[in-house]
Amino acid sequence: xxxxxxxxxxxxxxxxxxxxxxxxxxxxxxxxxxxxxxxxxxxxxxxxxxxxxxxxxxxxxxxxxxxxxxxxxxxxxxxxxxxxxxxxxxxxxxxxxxxxxxxxxxxxxxxxxxxxxxxxxxxxxxxxxxxxxxxxxxxxxxxxxxxxxxxxxxxxxxxxxxxxxxxxxxx
Numbered sequence: 001x002x003x004x005x006x007x008x009x010x011x012x013x014x015x016x017x018x019x020x021x022x023x024x025x026x027x028x029x030x031x032x033x034x035x036x037x038x039x040x041x042x043x044x045x046x047x048x049x050x051x052x053x054x055x056x057x058x059x060x061x062x063x064x065x066x067x068x069x070x071x072x073x074x075x076x077x078x079x080x081x082x083x084x085x086x087x088x089x090x091x092x093x094x095x096x097x098x099x100x101x102x103x104x105x106x107x108x109x110x111x112x113x114x115x116x117x118x119x120x121x122x123x124x125x126x127x128x129x130x131x132x133x134x135x136x137x138x139x140x141x142x143x144x145x146x147x148x149x150x151x152x153x154x155x156x157x158x159x160x161x162x163x164x165x166x167x168x169x170x171x
Contacts, residue, residue: 005158007151012139014146016132018158022165024123027130028092030161030168031119037063040164043156045069049079050104055095059086062106083108087116094120113141 005018020027030036034051041048042065050064061084067075083102089095096119101112108114117134136142 005155009142009146012136012142014132014134014136014142014150016130016134016154016158018130019124020128020130020162020165021126022128022169023126024121024128025092026165026168027128028121030165031130032095036164036168040160041065041157042160043153044160045072045075046080050081055086055089057086057089060084060106061086061097062102064104079104092121094118113137113144115145 005016008015022030030040032053032055034053037053038048038051041051041063046065046067046069048063049066050062052063053059053061055061061082063082063084065080065082067078070076081102081104083100083106084097085100087096087098096117098114098116100114101109103109113136115134115136117132120131122129122131136145
């Protein structure tokens with residue numbers, strides 16, 4: 001079931017909304033458990049090669065996406081490390097976090113802007129609506145990550161999530 005993703009930019013906020021054809025508990029686990037994240041996180045051609053997650057307030061998710069698609073030219077072989085620090089967690093309903101670009105040791109890259117994201121999950125007729133609201137300090141910081149290809153990357157990532165959820169439910 002292909003569904004569209006609604007994207008809005010409002011000042012320094014990037015807002016996404018998408019309905020996934022899966023129950024809320026499964027969609028929430030797909031966002032918070034390594035065994036799910038390693039199967040879908042990242043744009044097409046990228047895989048999650050490292051995924052250490054401690055899902056609790058103050059906990060950290062440290063991960064690495066690696067481009068394994070030679071057709072992506074200069075990106076082939078590139079690694080992109082991230083470090084997420086969870087702020088609030090309400091299982092199956094909501095979580096918030098600050099996300100940073102980092103290195104393999106988890107040292108935060110101060111040259112790239114961090115973001116603060118709130119994700120909410122709402123079950124509707126057996127499907128789950130996910131709303132992501134990401135805020136940057138300034139509209140200029142948001143433009144920097146949009147210019148890096150963030151929107152296309154998120155669209156592809158959430159498409160991969162939809163495919164993963166379909167696979168899990170048909171197994």
